[in-house]
Amino acid sequence: MKTLKHCSIITLLLIFFDCNVGPKPINYGSDACHFCQMTIVDKVHAAEVVTNKGKVYKFDATECMINFMDDFDSSEIKLYLSNNYTEPEVLIDATKATFLISENIPSPMGAFLSAFKRKYEAERFQKEKGGVLYTWESLLIKLKQ
Template structure:
């Protein structure tokens, strides 16, 4: 009986520590968007959600991630990530990002939405391409209206 108890404790510890809450690299040209089912090919506009249990959902655009959130219990989400416009393939914390909606920068689903790690980079691109800047919270309101 003591041995069984040790096995159960070991199994529970393995399960607990195997839940790694971190982003996973997007395999461009192979991974599919969890929301729209398109193959993810755009290395500038992709996005990802990681749940508190470590499950990863990949998206071809931030707008797909936001649309997916309407179908999901957001209290279970640990990380919201978007690709950084100035560093393709680099995922950044979407809740801390500055977003630019500019009709001069197409995104995969047609929302013209790009994410920037810092506001200064977003303002530089905005000066050239035009458009409106949004914080994460303001973006959610804008896209859900």
């Protein structure tokens, strides 16, 4: 009976901790970028990585998050998140986002890189501001060149 009770407690703890693996709010103006150490202030270009164990790394720009990937085992990453350009402070799944590199939309680290949750929104900004659209996969290739 005691063993069953211990197993139940352990199972509940594992479920509880597994459910807590997710993004954390960015404290703009006080959190520092894990890669470049700059203070995160831009509410449309910030990014986060969440590991499988729930550790969160915050970045001032998606390009810092991508550069960070060089020093980290990607199999340990649960989430890659970028701010949605059209909704300040809202983090979206970077692996499903559409990215726009446009010299008419400055970003903190000078890559002119913005993430969009919806492709049609990225296309609308591309028509207005110029630039090139990328998927997550094509962006990784572009930035690794």
